[in-house]
Amino acid sequence: MLARLPLRLRIFLFFGFLALGGAALAAGALWLGWSRSEGAAGPFVTAFLVFAFLNTGLALAVFLLFDEHVAKPIDRLSADLRLRAHSGVDAALSTDAARWLGDLAPAADALSRSLGDSVMETADKVARETERLRTEAARLTALLTEIPIATILLNPRGEIVLYDGQAADVLSQIAPPRLKAPLTDYFERDALDTAIAALPEAGGEIPLTLRALPDGSTHQARLKPLAGGGHMVLIDAQGAPIAPRPLVFDFDLMEATPSRETQDTPLRDLCYIPFDTETTGLSVESDAIIQIGAVRVLGGRIVEGEVLDTYVDPGRPIPALSTRIHGIRDADVTGAPKIETAGRALHHFARDAVLVAHNAPFDIGLLRRDADRMGVAWSHPVLDTVLLSAVVFGTTAEHSLDALCARLDVTIPAELRHTALGDARATGQALVRLLPLLEGKGIETFGQLIAETRKHGRLLNDLNV
Known part of the structure; x- marks a missing residue:
């Protein structure tokens, strides 16, 4: 039971039990002294209370030091090793943060680099063969297009x-x-x-x-x-x-896979729609969508050529403050489809898929608010990359889209940041690299993943109905 708890929580419980144990021993010693004396119990109670307060403070102080210099560096070191092992990201190990762990971080870095070098030759061969197949596919594409x-x-x-x-x-x-x-x-x-x-x-x-x-x-x-x-x-x-x-x-789709409930489906077998919206402001209740971007992730990879990218006419002026962020002006959305049409297009694009967004309550909230106007029901399963980041890297890490992409070695071109499609693609690339990290932690099905993300509900609410 305790082995399933996070490392830092187990260490906190250890120090908590240590403080309680010390208080219990002190109480026993003082009771023994009082029982053999003929004096009043007041001084003994006072001595116990003072000791319990100081003992608890000492245990808490030592825990905070231990947490900062041992537990947190172990978590960061583990996350960096998982990045290298499961996502192919050449993450620099947090050797400075882990300096209190002695030679553990340098040894882990040396081992992971040694193993990485041993597969580089194979990776080069695979890359050359992949490029050859890509060239042949381009020729076939050109032929079929004609x-x-x-x-x-x-x-x-x-x-x-x-x-x-x-x-x-x-x-x-x-x-x-x-x-x-x-x-x-x-x-x-x-x-x-x-x-x-x-x-x-x-x-x-x-x-x-x-x-x-x-x-x-x-x-x-x-x-x-x-x-x-x-x-x-x-x-x-x-x-x-x-x-x-x-x-x-994707010829892997030719193979029949057993039909399962979404909760029991392996993460790799699901279809995901990472998407993003740009809006007139930050209020779910009163602001409107002005751009929608989405990509599809199937079989653990982004499907090139399958994107949704559209402006949306909000039927109102776009505030200058919002334009300063995303660069979208009234002229850009003039003649664009209304949310009724654009929303239905996204709904069709996301049919039988899991919706994925960064800070999903905002984007999903806007879609669900206008569901009646679109004539659809937004009952899709939902994943939030903020919560996925917390599951993989811990609650104390920074979970902004920029920080997550930097950690996963995902580059967001400056000109595409704060565009719906640019942020949707970045979210999709982050998801592709998070999936093997989640599987490496033993999270294999969608139901198991939701159970883990709900443990971080203080960050964001779970939207799965």
Whole structure:
């Protein structure tokens, strides 16, 4: 039981028990003296009270010294070692803070650097091979973009595992494209189910008409089965020229994973939507959103090419004080979608995902306040990177977005700081590096993580309903 408590709390309890034990021994000694004397008990009680007060003060003073010079440095040293071990961050070990620990910090630094050097050669080989594959993917992307056929691959559950630039254009006319989304989030189910059922009789390919949601516009397409399960959907994308877009795919999604309740799902198996908003001010009750930015994290990495970035017309002037922070002016939001439209787009982008924000009560509060206007319910699971930082680095560490990113070796370009997409991407990069640190601490499922973050409720309230 005690082994599960934080190190500093266990040390505090140790000194607390030491102070109580000293007081108990003193009380016993004074009682023994009083019982054998014929005097009044008053002087003995006074002596006990004075001793108990001084003894408690001494124990507290020694604890504070021990906490500052031993417990806190151990926590910082542990966090730095986890950064190196699990997130690949070459964090400088807190050797100065840990100087009271003797040779422990230098020895840990030497060991971690020795182990790091042993894997650098392998990392270089992986990097070279990754660059070669990236070049080949770029060539394939360019080739597919020139072909006027939109290509979408579906896994056996009907979820999107690949789409090209042409398909991204088709999907984005309906809603933001995203991996792992059921194709039925974009097109009516009946035609697709009918075509899949008819495939064995159609010689491996069948034409179909896809009807978009919700406006009912139609797209002519062909459906083919994939070896090993799943389907390929080819949509006629003839029309205006389309700007090249990246080929977006994750073939790990082809593998079936058991369906679980969110609480029981491993952290790596969840989809996350790190997002941020810029606003007219800092009041959840009276201010309005003027910009939304979001990225997607799937399989422990940010999905390049899947972003949501939009201005929002607040229907009111933007205060000059707010413009000084984020640089957004009235002219920027003129003609932008209202929160009803922009909020629904974010809601669709975050379907079946965990919302992630830094200081989430503010951003989530704004969305939930305007939920009726959007016509949606913001009942998503929520993670706050402030609380994740507290779980990994302790409550006493600084938990601002800048401090967290600096600790995790995440760079926020100056021109993107205080933009919705820039801060959302920084939050996503921080999340990607926090996940292995959480797993390294034995936190493997979403339910376990929420139980840990709720221990830091004095920092921020938990928003999971």
